[in-house]
Amino acid sequence: MSGWVIVAGLGPGAEGMVTPDVTAALDEATDIVGYTPYVARIAPRPGLTLHPTDNREELQRARHALDMAASGRRVVIVSSGDPGVFAMASALFEALEAWDGPPPDIRILPGITAMLAAAAAAGAPLGHDFCAINLSDNLKPFALIEKRLRLAAEADLAMAFYNPRSNARPDGFARVLSILLECCGPDRPIIFARAVSTPDQRIVTTTLGQAEPKMADMRTVVIVGNSATRTVGRWVYTPRGMA
Amino acid sequence: MSGWVIVAGLGPGAEGMVTPDVTAALDEATDIVGYTPYVARIAPRPGLTLHPTDNREELQRARHALDMAASGRRVVIVSSGDPGVFAMASALFEALEAWDGPPPDIRILPGITAMLAAAAAAGAPLGHDFCAINLSDNLKPFALIEKRLRLAAEADLAMAFYNPRSNARPDGFARVLSILLECCGPDRPIIFARAVSTPDQRIVTTTLGQAEPKMADMRTVVIVGNSATRTVGRWVYTPRGMA
Numbered sequence: 001m002s003g004w005v006i007v008a009g010l011g012p013g014a015e016g017m018v019t020p021d022v023t024a025a026l027d028e029a030t031d032i033v034g035y036t037p038y039v040a041r042i043a044p045r046p047g048l049t050l051h052p053t054d055n056r057e058e059l060q061r062a063r064h065a066l067d068m069a070a071s072g073r074r075v076v077i078v079s080s081g082d083p084g085v086f087a088m089a090s091a092l093f094e095a096l097e098a099w100d101g102p103p104p105d106i107r108i109l110p111g112i113t114a115m116l117a118a119a120a121a122a123g124a125p126l127g128h129d130f131c132a133i134n135l136s137d138n139l140k141p142f143a144l145i146e147k148r149l150r151l152a153a154e155a156d157l158a159m160a161f162y163n164p165r166s167n168a169r170p171d172g173f174a175r176v177l178s179i180l181l182e183c184c185g186p187d188r189p190i191i192f193a194r195a196v197s198t199p200d201q202r203i204v205t206t207t208l209g210q211a212e213p214k215m216a217d218m219r220t221v222v223i224v225g226n227s228a229t230r231t232v233g234r235w236v237y238t239p240r241g242m243a
Numbered sequence: 244m245s246g247w248v249i250v251a252g253l254g255p256g257a258e259g260m261v262t263p264d265v266t267a268a269l270d271e272a273t274d275i276v277g278y279t280p281y282v283a284r285i286a287p288r289p290g291l292t293l294h295p296t297d298n299r300e301e302l303q304r305a306r307h308a309l310d311m312a313a314s315g316r317r318v319v320i321v322s323s324g325d326p327g328v329f330a331m332a333s334a335l336f337e338a339l340e341a342w343d344g345p346p347p348d349i350r351i352l353p354g355i356t357a358m359l360a361a362a363a364a365a366g367a368p369l370g371h372d373f374c375a376i377n378l379s380d381n382l383k384p385f386a387l388i389e390k391r392l393r394l395a396a397e398a399d400l401a402m403a404f405y406n407p408r409s410n411a412r413p414d415g416f417a418r419v420l421s422i423l424l425e426c427c428g429p430d431r432p433i434i435f436a437r438a439v440s441t442p443d444q445r446i447v448t449t450t451l452g453q454a455e456p457k458m459a460d461m462r463t464v465v466i467v468g469n470s471a472t473r474t475v476g477r478w479v480y481t482p483r484g485m486a
């Protein structure tokens with residue numbers, strides 16, 4: 001029996017946003033590896049071993065998955081959202097670079113990433129050119145985040161922000177909002193989309209002038225429009241064209 | 244009976260990437276509206292009317308959907324990929340702005356957008372901060388595309404490009420490649436992902452120095468890595484962190 005590793009995106013939370021390809025991979029797996037709250041979404045069944053681990057252990061988790069696949073196991077690494085967007089796919093390839101011996105079969109199965117579920121819940125704020133920036137400064141210096149914010153604003157891209165705020169770095173997001181206010185002005189629409197597609201979903205639409213850091217937590221995706229983004233009724237959208 | 248409009252993302256092509264929420268919406272619809280090749284993906288059934296239309300008719304299509312919903316029909320506007328990424332959701336809200344009378348119920352259902360399916364097929368090239376840029380200049384001047392390319396390169400974002408090339412504008416993509424080569428150098432990885440998840444899928448990984456305009460057509464998504472993007476075996480990935 002030949003083992004494999006699949007990195008699968010579970011989407012933002014709702015079962016109705018898990019693709020059939022991902023469901024099929026979960027059904028074939030012998031082992032599920034991932035951050036504890038994501039593994040908790042997988043129903044136990046005979047023959048399936050769940051391996052929940054802590055958040056900061058991405059590389060170790062990836063090595064464990066490669067080890068098990070090399071010994072013939074069928075391993076799914078679960079990510080929330082899409083595994084290629086600030087999630088486990090890159091960690092797996094980092095682990096693969098340091099891997100000795102023949103690599104096991106690997107597949108990446110895409111999922112609905114949080115910013116697109118958030119955009120859909122709010123309207124179409126990412127309907128024109130946009131960027132996605134991870135605000136966690138665990139893996140990069142804040143100076144690089146600031147540089148990217150200023151250049152993205154100059155390029156008039158809509159922006160989606162992952163991991164805006166944590167207890168470990170309470171001040172970073174306040175600085176982000178202050179830079180955005182300076183670059184984009186007080187009337188620019190901003191959306192705080194928390195726990196999208198779950199029973200806890202909360203969508204707050206406001207402006208940079210009214211935005212406060214406490215509107216975001218680690219379950220929130222933040223979207224800032226471009227200069228043409230506007231509201232119609234309860235919806236926020238960015239037109240397809242620019243003059 | 245109260246009508247509604249749902250804008251649903253069909254994903255990049257494979258049925259295994261259509262979410263259960265989208266399938267459920269299609270099952271409840273009385274009318275399907277969209278660009279002809281996307282409507283062709285919907286199986287006919289009694290009670291369902293298909294309304295295929297041409298590519299350039301987004302606003303007219305959106306008004307038609309609103310009209311039908313106002314008269315009690317259950318209308319799904321189908322997009323490929325995700326409806327909020329260079330697709331029909333923004334067009335619907337543009338039409339809604341000009342709409343007289345009470346708006347019908349509207350929902351946007353996200354889908355797997357082409358760049359994320361392409362990234363998954365190639366590895367994890369969008370594993371760090373990135374941007375998505377529509378290279379069609381139907382709706383914006385080329386000067387704005389060029390400005391965004393240069394700023395995105397300066398920000399060291401990975402980049403995903405939609406609609407890179409068409410017969411109507413054969414030269415634009417050559418200019419894009421030339422700007423990227425100037426800004427990012429000849430060794431930067433570039434991925435041409437054509438018809439991802441369909442039987443016609445073809446993934447070509449090369450460098451900006453080797454890239455040629457003819458490697459892309461209108462069914463291709465193009466991904467350019469950031470300065471840290473590299474290969475491991477047949478995979479291309481961007482590490483999660485930056486020094």
